[in-house]
Amino acid sequence: xxxxxxxxxxxxxxxxxxxxxxxxxxxxxxxxxxxxLAWFQQKPGQPPKLLIYWAxxxxxxxxxxxxxxxxxxxxTLTINSLxxxxxxxxxxxxYYSIPLTFGGGTKVEIK
Amino acid sequence: xxxxxxxxxxxxxxxxTLSLNCAISGDTVSNNNAAWNWIRQSPSRGxxxxxxxxxxxxxxxxxxxxVKSRINIxxxxxxxQFSLQLNSVTAEDTAVYYCARGWALDFWGQGTLVTVSS
Numbered sequence: 674x675x676x677x678x679x680x681x682x683x684x685x686x687x688x689x690x691x692x693x694x695x696x697x698x699x700x701x702x703x704x705x706x707x708x709x710l711a712w713f714q715q716k717p718g719q720p721p722k723l724l725i726y727w728a729x730x731x732x733x734x735x736x737x738x739x740x741x742x743x744x745x746x747x748x749t750l751t752i753n754s755l756x757x758x759x760x761x762x763x764x765x766x767x768y769y770s771i772p773l774t775f776g777g778g779t780k781v782e783i784k
Numbered sequence: 785x786x787x788x789x790x791x792x793x794x795x796x797x798x799x800x801t802l803s804l805n806c807a808i809s810g811d812t813v814s815n816n817n818a819a820w821n822w823i824r825q826s827p828s829r830g831x832x833x834x835x836x837x838x839x840x841x842x843x844x845x846x847x848x849x850x851v852k853s854r855i856n857i858x859x860x861x862x863x864x865q866f867s868l869q870l871n872s873v874t875a876e877d878t879a880v881y882y883c884a885r886g887w888a889l890d891f892w893g894q895g896t897l898v899t900v901s902s
Contacts, residue, residue, distance in 0.1 A: 711888040720895050721831070726888035764831060768887035772848045773821070775831035 675699055675767045679776035685784040692752040694779045696765035701745060709769035712741055712750045714761045715778075721764060725750065757783065786810035788883050790893040796877075796900050802870040806883030806893050813859045813866055814839045818885055822857060822868045825895075826879035837866055873900045 676699040686692040702709045708728035713721035723732045725741035728748055738753040752759055760783060765776040792804035806820070813820060819838040825831050835847035837857045847855050856869040870877060878900045883893040 709887070713889075720882050720884075720892035721889070722892075723888060723890045726890070732890065766831075766889070768889075771836075771846045773823075773833040773887070773889075775833075777830055 674772055675702065675770055675774050677765055677767055677774050677776040679763075679765060679779050681779060682777070683780040683782065685782045686752075686755045687784045688757065689754050690784075692755050692759070692781050694750040694752075694763050694765075694781075696743075696748045696750070696776050698746045698748070698767055702767045702769035703745075704769055708744055708748070709767055710741075710743075710748050711766045711768060712739075713764045713766065714759075715764065716761045724763075752781070755781070755783070786885060786891040788885065788891055788893040790881070790883055790896045792896055792898075794897055794899060796873055796898060797902050798874055798900055799872055802868070802873050802877060802881075802898055802900075804868045804881055804883075804896055804898070805865050806867070807863065807865040808885075809864075811885065812861075813837075813864050814861050816840060819887060820857075820859065820866045821884045821886075821889065823882045823884055823889070824877075824879040825882065828876075829879070832879075834868070834870075875900050 678697045680695045710728040712725040715721040729741045740751045762778045762780050787809045789807045796802045819836045821836040822834040835857050854871045859866045880895045880897050885891045
């Protein structure tokens with residue numbers, strides 16, 4: 674199984690500042706020259722919401738303050754200019770191989 | 785717009801079978817480019833993928849090793865839905881269960897809290 678490790682477990686960021694979340698996969702997730710890595714946002718009582726796929730492609734309707742990057746086994750989700758509605762838990766997920774696996778989550782709060 | 789609507793009981797007795805349905809609108813379960821997944825979430829296990837079904841000229845299933853001996857995922861083309869059956873449940877199967885589409889899971893059901901308790 675591909676193990677996904679996120680860091681930090683939680684972070685507090687001031688409104689308008691940048692939040693950066695890291696995700697490390699235990700092996701490469703490259704498929705047809707595309708990184709098979711997605712990022713999700715989850716708010717209490719809701720299912721996860723897809724933000725980013727192929728490591729850096731923003732899902733339709735997702736604000737452009739969310740960006741994904743990285744390659745190989747190291748990936749990042751960046752939230753520029755944090756807004757109150759961005760308070761949530763964020764997860765990375767690989768879809769390179771079965772079983773699909775998720776990181777443990779990063780809780781983002783307002784400082 | 786794709787929508788997934790889950791249904792099924794929220795309480796299951798130990799040793800019995802957990803059964804959930806996921807009705808699809810805006811897509812078809814037999815779409816040759818889609819896959820239909822079941823995922824669960826609990827504080828102890830986080831987000832855990834359970835399995836999927838997909839159609840590529842014939843039906844295919846993949847299951848997580850942790851539940852492989854107890855799980856069945858079926859598609860019903862007449863109702864455009866897919867279902868989860870998890871047999872011989874214990875308290876460790878208590879979780880919120882989700883259905884979701886794809887590999888990068890772009891659409892999710894609303895979630896069903898299933899509690900295993902007598």
